[in-house]
Amino acid sequence: MSDRGAGPSTAAVPIPRPQRYDFDAIVVGAGPAGSAAALELARAGRSVALLERGPFPGSKNVYGGVVYGRVLDGLIPGWQQEMPVQRWVTRRQTMVLSGARSLTVDFRNENWGRAPHNGATTHRAEFDPWLAEHAQRAGAVLVPSTVVVALLRTADGAVHGVRTDRPDGDLTARVVLACDGVNSFLAKQAGLLGGDQASHTTLGVKETLALPRGVIDERFGVTGSGGVDVEMLGCTGKVPGGGFLYTNAESVSIGLVLGLRGLARAKVRPEHLLAELKRHPSIAPLVRGGELVEYSAHLIPEGGYRTMPPLIADGLLLAGDAAGMCLAAGIWLEGVNFALGSGMCAGRAAATALATGDTSAAGLAGYRSALRSSFVLADHERLRDAPGLVLSERMQQRYPGLLCDFAESVFAVDNPRPKPGFRALLRRAAKRNGVRMRDLAKDALTGLRTFG
Amino acid sequence: MVDPYHDISFEERMSHVDFRVSGKPHIAVDTEVCRSCTTRACVTACPANLFVPTDDGGILFNYEQCFECGTCYQVCDESGAITWEYPAGGHGVVFRKG
Ligand SMILES: Cc1cc2nc3c(=O)[nH]c(=O)nc-3n(C[C@H](O)[C@H](O)[C@H](O)COP(=O)(O)OP(=O)(O)OC[C@H]3O[C@@H](n4cnc5c(N)ncnc54)[C@H](O)[C@@H]3O)c2cc1C
Ligand code: SF4
Ligand code: SF4
Numbered sequence: 436m437s438d439r440g441a442g443p444s445t446a447a448v449p450i451p452r453p454q455r456y457d458f459d460a461i462v463v464g465a466g467p468a469g470s471a472a473a474l475e476l477a478r479a480g481r482s483v484a485l486l487e488r489g490p491f492p493g494s495k496n497v498y499g500g501v502v503y504g505r506v507l508d509g510l511i512p513g514w515q516q517e518m519p520v521q522r523w524v525t526r527r528q529t530m531v532l533s534g535a536r537s538l539t540v541d542f543r544n545e546n547w548g549r550a551p552h553n554g555a556t557t558h559r560a561e562f563d564p565w566l567a568e569h570a571q572r573a574g575a576v577l578v579p580s581t582v583v584v585a586l587l588r589t590a591d592g593a594v595h596g597v598r599t600d601r602p603d604g605d606l607t608a609r610v611v612l613a614c615d616g617v618n619s620f621l622a623k624q625a626g627l628l629g630g631d632q633a634s635h636t637t638l639g640v641k642e643t644l645a646l647p648r649g650v651i652d653e654r655f656g657v658t659g660s661g662g663v664d665v666e667m668l669g670c671t672g673k674v675p676g677g678g679f680l681y682t683n684a685e686s687v688s689i690g691l692v693l694g695l696r697g698l699a700r701a702k703v704r705p706e707h708l709l710a711e712l713k714r715h716p717s718i719a720p721l722v723r724g725g726e727l728v729e730y731s732a733h734l735i736p737e738g739g740y741r742t743m744p745p746l747i748a749d750g751l752l753l754a755g756d757a758a759g760m761c762l763a764a765g766i767w768l769e770g771v772n773f774a775l776g777s778g779m780c781a782g783r784a785a786a787t788a789l790a791t792g793d794t795s796a797a798g799l800a801g802y803r804s805a806l807r808s809s810f811v812l813a814d815h816e817r818l819r820d821a822p823g824l825v826l827s828e829r830m831q832q833r834y835p836g837l838l839c840d841f842a843e844s845v846f847a848v849d850n851p852r853p854k855p856g857f858r859a860l861l862r863r864a865a866k867r868n869g870v871r872m873r874d875l876a877k878d879a880l881t882g883l884r885t886f887g
Numbered sequence: 888m889v890d891p892y893h894d895i896s897f898e899e900r901m902s903h904v905d906f907r908v909s910g911k912p913h914i915a916v917d918t919e920v921c922r923s924c925t926t927r928a929c930v931t932a933c934p935a936n937l938f939v940p941t942d943d944g945g946i947l948f949n950y951e952q953c954f955e956c957g958t959c960y961q962v963c964d965e966s967g968a969i970t971w972e973y974p975a976g977g978h979g980v981v982f983r984k985g
Contacts, residue, residue: 580977
């Protein structure tokens with residue numbers, strides 16, 4: 436194996452303690468976590484390099500499509516006026532699919548179309564460069580087309596820089612921020628990320644389908660810059676996962692997230708499941724005639740709080756997906772806001788440590804307390820049981836059918852037979868889907884405890 | 888009858904993705920190890936459909952249209968089958984609508 440690549444089996448490079456440093460800080464990865472961290476460090480007056488393996492920030496990144504941007508209030512005041520937005524989300528839906536049926540909870544709020552807004556659809560090839568440019572304007576040095584292949588470590592294990600795939604590509608710094616996303620080889624090299632990743636990682640596949648603006652407005656019942664996000668359950672066959680459908684200005688993004696182990700076991704290809712979703716009678720009318728603009732895929736760390744690695748080592752901080760800070764809990768699929776929040780905290784903590792001259796794990800400990808008092812760790816801690824609940828067999832295989840059966844019996848009219856009461860209908864729907872009322876009550880309680 | 892899955896061919900699906908192909912493969916597959924593999928998890932899980940089983944029990948692999956997602960090395964349980972790294976800086980997939 437070459438010593439120039441970044442991969443699962445590369446190891447950290449031992450170096451003597453540097454006499455002088457090229458930068459105060461090196462940030463690896465110009466995703467939302469990295470750019471937020473670099474921006475904070477540059478603002479604090481620190482010299483910082485922001486390294487990105489793609490030819491431009493965002494070129495390697497894929498997500499569903501919605502940024503919940505309020506966290507930007509503390510980073511880029513007035514972001515609403517300048518962020519590259521496709522549509523502001525004014526309507527959110529959660530849909531469960533069972534066979535040819537579906538049940539949807541539909542919420543709309545026209546206020547979300549105005550500042551301060553709630554969420555926006557945007558493409559990563561537009562959003563990530565916008566953010567990185569803010570870091571650059573504050574003084575960070577963006578170095579694209581550069582792969583970080585290894586950490587530089589002294590004999591005591593402390594990180595003092597990185598090796599890149601450029602000739603003479605070693606760069607030293609007092610602190611390194613690993614914002615290198617879900618496959619974080621830096622976290623692995625530092626010995627922070629181990630275990631069976633595949634069991635709590637999902638594969639996201641997405642199609643971007645072009646449709647005229649007017650057609651989208653009509654089909655999704657929106658106007659102007661308003662948009663819709665739809666999260667779906669019960670659309671992934673035997674594979675634990677979920678689906679999403681988001682509106683852009685002149686395209687829609689439709690995709691699935693699929694548990695890796697389940698996908699490997701089910702012997703079904705991701706684009707086949709996606710094709711099936713697109714043929715569902717509730718989805719087909721929404722995407723009909725859409726022409727494929729891009730097909731894409733990316734992994735998602737879904738384990739949440741329980742699978743998070745240690746976030747700090749001597750000379751090293753982890754933020755964003757590299758630290759497993761993606762929140763995937765059924766009606767939520769968020770990660771950009773967590774990446775931004777953790778990147779900000781990491782950048783500030785690193786700046787403080789640099790100011791005091793102590794970038795050891797102890798000197799960087801302010802990072803964890805800052806995360807604790809922000810939504811980043813608070814939400815993750817509170818929702819630590821959500822991933823298991825949402826990907827559980829009952830939630831995936833039985834509840835969509837149960838809910839659709841229940842809705843069908845409530846809405847169906849077959850008099851002259853008298854209609855049983857709701858409780859009886861629910862009992863019947865549960866029985867038909869092999870769910871014991873006891874388990875239903877238990878899951879409802881867990882759900883309430885988790886989400887309530 | 889029209890194949891219900893393939894509303895478009897896989898080749899056309901991939902033709903909508905930009906790649907700056909590097910001369911050097913970033914992923915290598917040891918098909919000798921694959922011969923003894925019973926799960927063949929990579930074959931169905933790779934979203935770019937880059938693992939193709941051959942008649943003689945091996946695996947044909949091409950790195951050129953790789954999304955660099957990491958699925959293959961995560962689902963493969965045979966140690967040594969996949970050597971995985973990122974393509975050289977600036978190379979590989981370039982998403983525009985990600
Ligand atoms: C299908 C899908 C749907 C999603 N939907 C949503 C959604 O709707 N809303 C939401 O908020 N979140 C969503 N997410 C999650 C979200 O995309 C991530 O949580 C978020 O991108 C994490 O940001 P990050 O900065 O930590 O990592 P990334 O965005 O992954 O950025 C990491 C960066 O590091 C670079 N990099 C990696 N390794 C190296 C290296 N060795 N050298 C140099 N550079 C390197 C990469 O090129 C990349 O630019 C979704 C994810 C997927 C896959
Ligand atoms: S790459 Fe791994 S999963 Fe795929 S055939 Fe070879 S050994 Fe099996
Ligand atoms: S990294 Fe992803 S796209 Fe590339 S070969 Fe592996 S599974 Fe396929």
